[in-house]
Amino acid sequence: MKKIGFPLLAGAVLVVVLAVLHMSGALYAKNPVIVQQSVDVLSAEGAWNTIDMEQASGGARFESPRMLNPPDVIPPLLKYPPSATTLQGMCGS
Numbered sequence: 001m002k003k004i005g006f007p008l009l010a011g012a013v014l015v016v017v018l019a020v021l022h023m024s025g026a027l028y029a030k031n032p033v034i035v036q037q038s039v040d041v042l043s044a045e046g047a048w049n050t051i052d053m054e055q056a057s058g059g060a061r062f063e064s065p066r067m068l069n070p071p072d073v074i075p076p077l078l079k080y081p082p083s084a085t086t087l088q089g090m091c092g093s
Contacts (some may be wrong), residue, residue, distance in 0.1 A: 023029050054060035082090065 018027075051060060055062070
């Protein structure tokens with residue numbers, strides 16, 4: 001098997017590194033207007049994609065709360081409630 005020379009190997013590595021840098025966009029200057037437009041679009045989309053909009057459009061639903069310890073049924077407070085005439089006499093009407 002024939003060995004690859006160092007200059008050829010270094011050249012291949014350099015080409016690969018430059019290709020990766022070019023594809024990532026690091027080698028050319030970015031237009032500041034396009035960058036600002038991208039930032040504005042992302043912030044506008046973020047303002048509309050909220051839970052409020054999801055709930056308003058019917059996409060998100062909240063479960064009603066369930067009590068872990070429901071209250072007991074309160075028994076009548078008076079064991080022998082007064083009759084209507086006695087209640088009228090007590091209230092004065």
